[in-house]
Amino acid sequence: MSKRKSSEMSEKEQKKKLKEITTTTTTTTTNNEEQQQPIKNITSEEWIPKKEKYSDRYYEILEKRKELPVWKQKQEFIEIVRNNQVLILVGETGSGKTTQIPQFVVDAGLVKPGTMVGVTQPRRVAATSVAKRVSEEMDYELGQEVGYSIRFEELSSPKTFMKYLTDGMLLRESMNDPLLKRYSVIILDEAHERTLSTDILFGLIKDIIRKRKDLKLIVMSATLESGKFQKYFDNAPLIKVPGRLHPVEIFYTPEPERDYLDAAIRTVINIHEDEDEGDILVFLTGEEEIEDTCAKIQRECKNRGLKPMRTLPLYSTLPIFQQSKIFDTYKERKCIVSTNIAETSLTIDGIVYVVDPGFSKQKTYNPRSRVESLLVAPISKASSNQRAGRAGRTRPGKCFRLYTESAFKKLEPQTHPEILRSNLSSIILQLLRLGVVDLVHFDFMDPPVPETLMRALEVLHYLGALDDEGNLTHVGEIMSEFPLDPQLSKMLIVSPDYNCSNEMLTIAAMLSVPNVFVRPKDCRDDADAAKKTFDHFDGDHLTLLNVYHAFKQEKEDQTWCYDNFLNHRSIKQADSVRSQLARIMNKFKLSLCSGDMNNRNYYTSIKKCLVAGFFMQVAKCEKKNQYFTLGDEQSVIFHPSTGLSRRPEWVIYNEFVLTNQQYIRTLTEIKFDWLMEACPSYFNQGTFPKKSKDAIDRSKRLTGSK
């Protein structure tokens, strides 16, 4: 593989090019909000027209659809949904909930002209793939009558009357459309997952349906504590759909497995050797483990002289284009190795075997230490059944659980709601923007602990989103408009004051997409060498800026990206995200500007601006490589991916990562007095623990800051 050339430019050259690019970066992009405005004054027939002629494919799928268990209860469903505002529907995995129920809603004549039925999904890959399937089932072109919407990507048209969207997107839409008037029917699907956004939507929509008697709500899930849900929604009626199309045979291991990765690889190889045709889906916990396992499976196949197998990784940070490769058909047997993003909703044609080691990475949040982390933990029974349900969708299947039956029986019945284990500052900001002032009395299905709410309010207060009375400030309102963490939105809002909004837009966009650096297993050294050429002396945020500028300067060339170990798709995506963020900046008349690159203070302004958003994510050097996070006093070291080779006294970090070590990732050197400038009230508060307080006091004395 050839080495990079372009970034061997001298710093001066770089600055020159950088200037050319920053001044020519445009902000044109299609405006989804405009595209989506519903058409007014039309009849039901015009809105949902009957086709005169359907394709052969339509009839072919229709025959299959009619065999799905939900079809037996179509009339019952239509009657109940017509006569009730809220309905709870529980059906086994694969019974046809996600794909069929929205179509029944249309058949029941419940989608009023100019409005939509909206179906939420916890995951992006589910929203896009199910929308694709349903548009096929209805014989439409995807993005016309049936569309989807996920963060930073929308495929819909003025004709769209059925939209699959992530729960987070519906929540965002509710900010501009508080009564969700674009919708006649809302379906909250996969409710058992209890994601943060779904839980908030429960409370919001419960309130909206009191105000809008014409809005229908359907809450759907494969497994649901239906009694709890019925009670929450004022004793709404429940429909149960028994049965599934194809059986799934479940196998347990007789003894507990000592190493679930070894066991998973062994099982895949055994299936490949002994079982009939059919693709395999393996559930693991994270990116590295997945990539590793894919490579090991390949190696095993080769060593044993087995037929080739196509291994495909699947995890959320993989660009959506690469994710969708799992749906392609291949000559060889396909083995998809995935995190739990493939656990719900997905139908991957051809999957016959599921291998389930019984673990996933789960988010935990400790409001006391303010640490949000992902830890590997046993899954719930509900998850385990969902996983098994990925087999047997298009034909009978088998699920190999790599744990004993008695271990299965001891699993928690449901996944613990995300709201009870998350940092809530972003979601609370959205709630406040929606006018939910009395958070303590918000109708949470499971209320978060008060300390978590307090922490979130505290962060928002220091970021200037809330005033002393806890009311949303003007800055807070603008912050809530950005689909970003509050720290990043704050950084963007103040960036014109630092004369670097073009640069900050780029950094925010680059932080919002999957990793732009590629590091293939077999050429890590080359990849690392390539990355080094982009590294900025002061830290990783500026490195990201370098990469984006070089990308623009190379005219977005794919080969150049490949040669430089950069993920072309990711940077392209960042470019699109950047345009969308720039649009929000324009909306609020936040000017897009850049300083003079030849000025000594060019990078200082950018770093100061970073501090204005991230002053609560600071680490101080304790000794050598050892740092501690200010405030929470977690002992951390730099993540190996950092390009910051020095060990400065103070750094800001974008992320706290907990694996076998406590890391901070994406780092930039800063100066203490910038912290004081950014938010004196935070650093002057009396409640810091001792080590932090001593460090702050000492630095104040040394720098003469007040």
Ligand SMILES: Nc1ncnc2c1ncn2[C@@H]1O[C@H](COP(=O)(O)OP(=O)(O)OP(=O)(O)O)[C@@H](O)[C@H]1O
């Ligand atoms: N892309 C597809 N290709 C082939 N068949 C499909 C596809 N999508 C759905 N199906 C068929 O429709 C059935 C029902 O799928 P659907 O997603 O509606 O089920 P569900 O009840 O929502 O399941 P889950 O609880 O797993 O989300 C599948 O089991 C499968 O037989």
Ligand SMILES: [Mg+2]
């Ligand atoms: Mg479903």
